[in-house]
Amino acid sequence: MEIRPTRMFKWAEVQEDLGISQKQLQNFIELGILKPIYLGNGWKFSQQEILDFQKDYAGLDVSNYEKAKDCKKIVDAQKKLLQGGVS
Numbered sequence: 001m002e003i004r005p006t007r008m009f010k011w012a013e014v015q016e017d018l019g020i021s022q023k024q025l026q027n028f029i030e031l032g033i034l035k036p037i038y039l040g041n042g043w044k045f046s047q048q049e050i051l052d053f054q055k056d057y058a059g060l061d062v063s064n065y066e067k068a069k070d071c072k073k074i075v076d077a078q079k080k081l082l083q084g085g086v087s
Helices: 011-018 022-031 047-056 065-082
Strands: 008-010 037-039 042-046
Touching (some): 008 011, 008 047, 011 022, 011 042, 011 047, 022 065, 047 065
16 A cells, blocks of 8 residues: 555545444544544545554554553553653
């Protein structure tokens, strides 16, 4: 697959590429793990958003809502540390 950060994916494409259900994708959006953009006639996801998700959540278990919620906290804390912040 050619990497084009500006390429936009529809819901069904993201579900298929990540191998997840519509409910799992909705959970990721609700938790702020993935952030779609409304363009034209629906919500779409940038290729860069998907690549960042794969990098940030590598090795983590986001298989259900509670696990994804816990992993979001871990990823947010890691990002904050990288930016030099302390909480």
